[in-house]
Amino acid sequence: MIGHNPPPSHQSNTTATRHQLTHNQLVNFLRFEIDKAETSATAVLIMKLRRAKRLDAIIGDTSTQSINHYTDQLLDNLLRDADRYAHFSDEEICLVLPDLANNAQSILAAIKILSELHKSFIADDYPVMLRPHIGIANFPELGRDAGQLLMYADIASDIAATNEQGYHVYQPEDRIKTETYSGLDIELGKAIKANELHVHYQPQINIQTGRCVSMEALIRWTAPGQRVINPATLIDIAEKTGLINTLTLWILNTALRHTATFLKMSIDVGISVNLPPKMLKDKELPQIVQQALDIWGVPASHLTLEITESLVIDDYESSLTMLSRLRELGIRLSIDDFGTGYSSLAYLKRFPVQELKIDILFIRNIHNSREDKNLVRTIIDLAKNFNLTTIAEGVEDQETFDLLRDLGCDLVQGFLYSRALSDTDFINWYRQHTLALHVISLDASITPKS
Structure with a gap:
């Protein structure tokens, strides 16, 4: 042996x-x-x-x-x-x-x-x-x-x-x-067809005004037997079973449907949807996105598609062509998990992106790692040089918020403001948050100057 x-x-x-x-x-x-x-x-x-x-x-x-x-x-x-x-x-x-x-x-x-x-x-x-x-x-x-x-x-x-x-x-x-997750591939396919999944929304906040200007669409699933499936596991199952494109289109349409409802209720926010690598290789993607926008009546400027940095690098020229076609629709493009690769200068000057999303790993360690703090500062400065918006995810405390504001970050999302919410809970949160900002603004305007 x-x-x-x-x-x-x-x-x-x-x-x-x-x-x-x-x-x-x-x-x-x-x-x-x-x-x-x-x-x-x-x-x-x-x-x-x-x-x-x-x-x-x-x-x-x-x-x-x-x-x-x-x-x-x-x-x-x-x-x-x-x-x-x-x-x-x-x-x-x-x-x-x-x-x-x-x-x-x-x-x-x-x-x-x-x-x-x-x-x-x-x-x-x-x-x-x-x-x-x-x-x-x-x-x-x-x-x-x-x-x-x-x-x-x-x-x-x-x-x-x-x-x-x-x-x-x-x-x-x-x-x-x-x-525990065995057999979920079959259940996931059934859940998509039966409309049994849910999309939740995490607010994205303008760091200067405190206003909620957009939200990220995040998938949620409670499988048969009341098993709450981790979103990363859900995506992994979808990728391995060939359901990822179907799942992404379901998320996109659900998110646009809810966004259309929000706009009718004077809740003027944009929506960010994650785009998996396989989806970007679909030549019909621009037509699919345009059709979804037309069905739900959402302006293209309100939609942001998030793509991972590694996706851009792995198939550079093909990605450039597809992203240019998507940008022609009038939607926004965001590089997700930015900072986890070394290609920034190589593609930022050519790619039609409008936003860099700073990886949560750097935000989480920003107070304990001088390297992470310097890296976040560099990303923000780089974005400004290219006229791009920066958004930091995973902001959980006021100290991190204050530091990011001082560094010049544009948007934040995280538990400091809210977890991901169902569509109805998001409506209630948005109204309460907007009211609180209005009260703060009134207090500031009537406070006598010393």
Whole structure:
């Protein structure tokens, strides 16, 4: 059996560091360590680097190679002699840490690696700041199957991408949670046809006036059995099952229908709808959008389509053509999660976008990270130079609001003002918010000057 072979020699790969193996070698190494282990623990770590591919798309393979070289050197210095790792892709590295005294050591190793990789460095004269996250699966708690351990570590890395620590240790309940979603692809298709989904709206606030000028449409779904499905999971299911275009059109039409109702009630707000990557490749998209605007009677200027930065980079010329056609309709275009790539100057001067949406990751850490604060300031200054609007998402406290106002940000959205609301709740919120602004304005006008 493969698992009983001696551990592969990392020296067989002449380009590798002293800890680096190929993909297959690492799997064999893991199997060998599992088979020979008696009382010691072994940990599988899967680390994902979010930015390498996006940087590569703009400044070439050399930069990705430089990033890989940097991470290889860093791991070579951090790892113990017994540890091994392999690149599963340019953005994914798998590590195997054998002979651990206990599982806590795998967490300490992850924290140490994350701490070092969060430090900025230079790759081909470009400043790079990686934002890795690590999933951890521990042997013997999770069984002796190497393939299962790798799968568990991968699931854990996806969970780690959503938490502040940047790492997650796989737990049996994580598997239960994933199994909970089995069969939802069929249920989702039925729910779309039966109009059983809901669109909620999160207000977007003008940072200078305090007025609600627009809102973002966000999908919500309570599946059969009263299971509230995480929106990210819902989108993931739709993408994997080919339902994403159908779902997006349903969201677009529902959002425009509600916007038309709001306008009739003198609630003059714009609407932002997220556009998935596959949708932008549909040559009939401009006609579809125009038809939806005509059906519901919403002015094109009230609609903003949000696209992800990576989407723009991955298919540059095709994206430019499609976005230009969409812009000709009179709608607005926004780059979502801006700041998570390195292509800004390369496409901003050519792409017909009107708005940059600053990634929530930078906003969340803006008070604790000088790099994030400087990055937000740079994005805002960059936007002003290109005559673009900036919007910050995830604003949850007055301190963050005040800082963003001082930095010159235009719009904010987040729990400081409101969570995402149903259409009827949004109407009530908007009226109360507008009334409160009016009262504040009256108080200010009648207060005698000293």
